[in-house]
Amino acid sequence: MTTRNPNFYHLLLHIDQDLAEQTRAQRCRCGGVLHxxxxPRKPRGLPDETRSCFDFRYSFCCADCRCRTTPFSVRFLGRRVYAAAIMVVVSATRDSAGTAAAMRQLDTLGVPPSxxxxWRRWWTTDFVSTPFWTLGQAMFVPPVVTAQMPASLLERFVSTPTPEPLxxxxxxxxPLTSGSAVSTLSEGR
Ligand SMILES: [Zn+2]
Known part of the structure; x- marks a missing residue:
């Protein structure tokens, strides 16, 4: 299972580093330098040896106007206390009535049923109401089945050339994890 593989989390950290560097290079909207x-973050559900990859979220503060700029992230989806990968995999596996073995692995993550x-409500109602989804869903053929989110969405990435759909x-x-989108995402932690 990808979510038990420490290398996967190290890779996510590297991607977030790149996203943060791009954000810093673009500077603040006012043109100021970003510091x-x-x-600090303490997400749940991660293997012990990967905690240090996830104990902070990149963010910047402008030296001139003091505005915050928070880059895109593949590690965190809003302000939830679980890592984005855990949130997606747990939601998708529950949805798709996975194998007994997959279900047992989910149980070891200790995410409460509530x-x-x-999360399920968020995927099937809040997420599908976002402008991000309204625009983004058009790229999927065949269309994603909204009632089976996010399992149906994850399936659409299985055929991508890289080996890791998640x-x-x-x-x-x-892009959903940055800026004004974050306030919407803090619902349903
Ligand atoms: Zn600024």
Missing amino acids: SARY TIAR LCLLRWLS
């Missing part, structure tokens, strides 16, 4: 102002139910999906979702 690092990371948010949290999973909230990574592709996290990358695709990453």
Whole structure:
């Protein structure tokens, strides 16, 4: 299972580093220089040896106007206490009535059923109402089945040329994790 593989989380950290560097290079909207102002994070559900890859979120503060700029992220989906990968995999596996072995592995992550139910509501109602989804869904053929989110969405990334559909999906979702989108995403932690 990808979500138990430490290398996967190291890769996600590297991608976030790149996204953060791009953001810093673009500077603030006012043209000011961006200084690092990371948010401390303590996400749940991760293998112990990967905690240090996930104990902060990249963010910047402008030297001139003091505005915050928070880059896209493949590690965090909004302010949820679980890593984005965990949130997606748990939601998708529950949805798709996975094998007994997959279900047992999910149980070891210890996500409470009430949290999973909230995530499911978020995928099938809040997420599909976002402008991001309204625009983005057109790229999927055949169309994603909204009632089977996010399992149906994850399936659409299986045929991508890279070997890891979950990574592709996290990358695709990453614009959702920045700026004003974050306030919408804090619902349903
Ligand atoms: Zn500024």
